[in-house]
Ligand code: ADP
């Protein structure tokens with residue numbers, strides 16, 4: 021029996037750096053988190069390679085203490101890189117392929133409960149750039165999904181919250197506009213977004229974050245604290261052995277959770293037949309991690325400012341992410357905002373619930389129904405091209421779309437050819453805030469070739485960017501007084517080719533294995549844009 025649109029379940033996936041969650045909408049349209057095969061609501065985003073098998077989740081997480089060298093974790097942090105930093109059983113993996121193994125496990129476990137399904141919405145941090153969004157979409161494809169959309173985690177959390185609080189009713193009737201701040205501190209990333217909900221519109225006003233800050237940094241402080249005690253006692257560093265380090269990490273992560281509920285905890289560590297037991301109070305823990313919290317505080321203030329708001333303009337502050345269970349987080353936000361932070365939607369389920377609600381909206385739209393809510397996003401990084409400043413002769417980042425612009429957007433800027441008789445034009449597209457191109461990341465380039473001879477210097481070149489809501493960028497270049505015009509959707513430079521995606525999809529989902537290596541790793545692709553007829 022083929023699946024009809026009617027029976028296609030609305031499924032949303034929170035593909036986290038450290039933990040992932042899946043939710044679907046039940047018959048009444050309510051989001052429900054699906055438990056995995058182990059019976060847990062969240063699945064560690066960790067992959068263990070064992071012989072020919074990839075084991076995902078709790079078991080893989082445990083293996084960090086015994087066979088750390090075969091374990092891949094935090095691949096999300098490396099999305100956009102060509103390969104994961106670590107070889108696994110002698111093999112290189114693109115980070116998105118590791119993400120695909122996680123997604124495949126989620127798909128299999130969910131299928132046992134809601135039957136076969138393909139269509140999903142996957143979430144990403146709002147701070148993710150174009151490159152990482154595309155990689156996430158590719159991971160979904162490799163795991164056997166049809167990715168309906170990629171949405172921002174804070175937007176998803178706000179949707180889930182709005183639904184729970186009932187201001188998104190069935191008819192989508194508008195209440196008074198609401199402004200909120202989403203503070204999401206997970207395992208590996210920190211994300212803060214200021215949003216406005218106007219009736220059915222979800223509008224992100226400003227977004228910022230830190231892709232290298234999360235609960236693991238809090239873990240690391242505990243690890244270092246214990247290790248230093250060990251060194252003082254035995255002149256030995258337990259962190260030097262991967263398995264001991266792995267075991268210590270698990271101990272410390274556990275202790276951190278305990279400290280969210282209790283005033284003190286003791287952590288033991290043994291290495292080379294020596295052992296220490298270290299007692300840590302919540303006060304001590306907060307002291308040794310204060311600077312990490314301060315970093316999130318700083319970014320939060322800045323984001324509020326970027327949105328042009330002050331604390332009194334906000335209706336509420338939403339807590340998202342497992343690390344917001346640490347009492348120091350709510351304490352800091354309470355003091356700073358004068359509001360009681362809201363954790364009414366479970367902090368580690370909110371994002372998946374919002375993704376499922378968004379999937380429901382998209383499926384309803386495709387059936388011709390009127391959607392419950394609309395989502396409006398902003399871009400999190402400025403997009404520009406590299407141009408030479410004629411006065412200084414220096415290369416600079418000429419921004420076409422500043423950050424925090426509401427999407428979709430089209431922007432145009434006119435540049436000029438450098439010299440007379442120029443044969444071709446190189447347009448390098450960069451993402452970033454800095455005026456100097458070296459500090460930005462190049463996301464693609466296009467070359468306009470075969471310009472007519474005798475083209476005078478200073479001939480105008482129109483560069484047009486079209487940036488869609490899902491973060492895809494189309495670049496159009498036209499040269500005045502010529503028929504030269506190019507249009508191309510930017511593909512990231514480290515991207516896998518269609519054939520490679522296909523091969524990985526077969527490999528990950530366990531269908532007839534076609535070995536994706538070594539050709540499974542993309543070469544550095546240069547984007548040369550074909551000319552439009
Ligand atoms: P991500 O979305 O980045 O994968 P999650 O939102 O699932 O992350 O949060 C995972 C992080 O939350 C981990 O670092 C974990 O240690 C931390 N965490 C989970 N529960 C608690 C708790 N009770 N106290 C402190 N930290 C917690």
Ligand code: MG
Nearest residue numbers: 036037206341
């Ligand atoms: Mg998360």
